[in-house]
Amino acid sequence: MNDYARVNVKEFYSGKSVFVTGGTGYLGKALIEKLLYSCRNIDNIYVLLRDKKGERACDRVKQIINSTAFERVRIRNIRYIEKIRPMSGNIGDENLGLSKENLDIIKQEVAVVFHLAATVNFNEPLKDALAINLNGTEEIIKLCKQMTKLEAFIYVSTAFSNSDLRKIEEKVYPNTLNIEYVRSIAECFPNDEYVISKLVGNKPNTYTFTKALAEEVVLRAREDLPIAIVRPSIVISALKEPSPGWIDNWNGATGLFVGMSTGVMKVMIGKGDNVTDLVPLDIVINLIIVAAANCRRSSLQVFNCCTGKSNPITCNQAETIARRATYKHSLNYLPLPFMWFISDTILYNILRFALQLIPSYLMDFWLLINGKRATLLKIQSRIRRTVELMQFFLLNEWDIEDSNVRNLLNTLSEEDMDTFHFDVKSINWDECLENYVLGTRKHLVKNPRRPDKGHLHINETMN
Numbered sequence: 001m002n003d004y005a006r007v008n009v010k011e012f013y014s015g016k017s018v019f020v021t022g023g024t025g026y027l028g029k030a031l032i033e034k035l036l037y038s039c040r041n042i043d044n045i046y047v048l049l050r051d052k053k054g055e056r057a058c059d060r061v062k063q064i065i066n067s068t069a070f071e072r073v074r075i076r077n078i079r080y081i082e083k084i085r086p087m088s089g090n091i092g093d094e095n096l097g098l099s100k101e102n103l104d105i106i107k108q109e110v111a112v113v114f115h116l117a118a119t120v121n122f123n124e125p126l127k128d129a130l131a132i133n134l135n136g137t138e139e140i141i142k143l144c145k146q147m148t149k150l151e152a153f154i155y156v157s158t159a160f161s162n163s164d165l166r167k168i169e170e171k172v173y174p175n176t177l178n179i180e181y182v183r184s185i186a187e188c189f190p191n192d193e194y195v196i197s198k199l200v201g202n203k204p205n206t207y208t209f210t211k212a213l214a215e216e217v218v219l220r221a222r223e224d225l226p227i228a229i230v231r232p233s234i235v236i237s238a239l240k241e242p243s244p245g246w247i248d249n250w251n252g253a254t255g256l257f258v259g260m261s262t263g264v265m266k267v268m269i270g271k272g273d274n275v276t277d278l279v280p281l282d283i284v285i286n287l288i289i290v291a292a293a294n295c296r297r298s299s300l301q302v303f304n305c306c307t308g309k310s311n312p313i314t315c316n317q318a319e320t321i322a323r324r325a326t327y328k329h330s331l332n333y334l335p336l337p338f339m340w341f342i343s344d345t346i347l348y349n350i351l352r353f354a355l356q357l358i359p360s361y362l363m364d365f366w367l368l369i370n371g372k373r374a375t376l377l378k379i380q381s382r383i384r385r386t387v388e389l390m391q392f393f394l395l396n397e398w399d400i401e402d403s404n405v406r407n408l409l410n411t412l413s414e415e416d417m418d419t420f421h422f423d424v425k426s427i428n429w430d431e432c433l434e435n436y437v438l439g440t441r442k443h444l445v446k447n448p449r450r451p452d453k454g455h456l457h458i459n460e461t462m463n
């Protein structure tokens with residue numbers, strides 16, 4: 001049964017102000033861009049920004065505006081800069097570290113809150129992950145309760161917050177541990193790996209563990225606030241918006257696709273026949289925007305923004321498409337680009353040594369004697385870290401329910417369906433993954449030189 005009423009999405013945002021956390025991040029930039037581009041009558045977009053690397057919060061708004069994501073907005077919407085209002089703060093601080101003046105603006109003006117800020121470092125020390133992912137969510141909720149015009153609070157979680165289960169429904173699952181207990185243990189034993197790993201239990205890392213705790217905090221606020229939780233799986237580049245293949249970070253599967261298409265990575269720990277749940281960026285952003293327009297008090301909705309159920313693709317199928325794209329566009333730096341998924345760790349290590357490490361030693365030696373910089377072994381150690389982070393997600397498979405998403409999709413008018421499209425059934429994986437590979441090359445691996453003509457440069461931020 002469909003519980004959602006038909007809402008005109010553009011009209012919903014007309015004349016309303018929104019508050020975004022995580023606006024400098026991958027999803028955050030795309031969200032702000034889409035709101036400006038498609039909801040032209042939106043009022044102000046307040047963005048929480050922290051000081052970082054010596055740059056003041058208010059200056060960091062340039063990072064958003066100058067992003068390649070904003071090209072079409074720069075051309076079409078001349079008033080866009082005035083609408084983005086930076087607010088200095090930090091998600092982990094009391095009242096988000098906002099000034100009294102800014103707190104008042106938010107309390108009186110904002111109708112929609114999009115909470116995206118998080119540490120997405122899988123292995124962040126638990127104490128720090130709790131400070132940002134859990135305390136930050138609590139602070140936002142405290143603020144939401146004081147907002148006079150609030151119509152929607154969207155919490156962006158992850159489909160893997162319950163990755164200790166095999167079937168994941170669109171509901172919040174209770175945590176087995178009391179939140180205060182977790183806090184006190186993290187406080188008392190911040191560096192004790194054994195204690196922390198016992199606490200994190202069956203969750204694969206501190207990221208998913210703290211995101212699950214934050215969901216519980218959100219659930220508790222359901223009686224007081226109009227809330228929805230959107231849970232994306234592994235977000236890849238955009239299908240179409242802001243431009244096909246657009247991407248600006250190395251998280252998730254991106255390191256693997258770059259590793260394979262450059263030819264530096266030949267083996268990965270995983271099961272080739274497993275469904276890999278990849279979801280394009282714009283599908284996630286459109287769902288977030290539409291979910292907010294449909295939020296209601298006292299009925300927290302959870303949306304699993306995933307492809308595994310409605311349009312599945314296996315690791316091997318994804319590899320085949322990426323490999324074909326690599327050959328088609330001659331993208332590889334090293335010969336024979338391919339990737340084998342191996343579930344046996346011993347076999348994986350043997351193949352890694354033979355297919356990745358030996359060629360890297362030889363290549364680095366050759367580069368050095370030709371007076372060039374040797375980088376291949378350095379890249380191999382980064383690949384090693386990516387494998388460690390990603391193997392859990394490629395060795396396991398989940399049955400992730402998405403019927404709330406499909407029901408919401410059915411409420412869209414034809415016009416909204418065009419503008420805020422999030423039907424994963426319509427994804428053409430051949431086209432989508434070809435653009436992903438090309439997008440990573442255009443936006444991330446910015447130095448296209450081959451090792452024989454210089455050094456292979458892979459961005460320092462790669463996991």
Ligand SMILES: NC(=O)c1ccc[n+]([C@@H]2O[C@H](COP(=O)([O-])OP(=O)(O)OC[C@H]3O[C@@H](n4cnc5c(N)ncnc54)[C@H](OP(=O)(O)O)[C@@H]3O)[C@@H](O)[C@H]2O)c1
Pocket residue numbers: 021022023024025026027028048049050052089090091092115116117118119120132156157158159211231232233234235236249251252
């Ligand atoms: N990308 C994915 O595959 C994926 C999948 C599922 C769920 N998600 C969820 O989607 C959301 C956005 O992820 P993303 O991929 O866009 O991550 P991202 O690119 O790493 O962005 C994280 C954002 O959070 C902000 N942030 C972190 N700590 C903060 C703090 N203490 N105070 C203020 N802001 C802080 C960062 O700001 P700075 O620029 O100041 O660091 C940045 O804007 C997260 O909640 C994540 O859990 C992402």
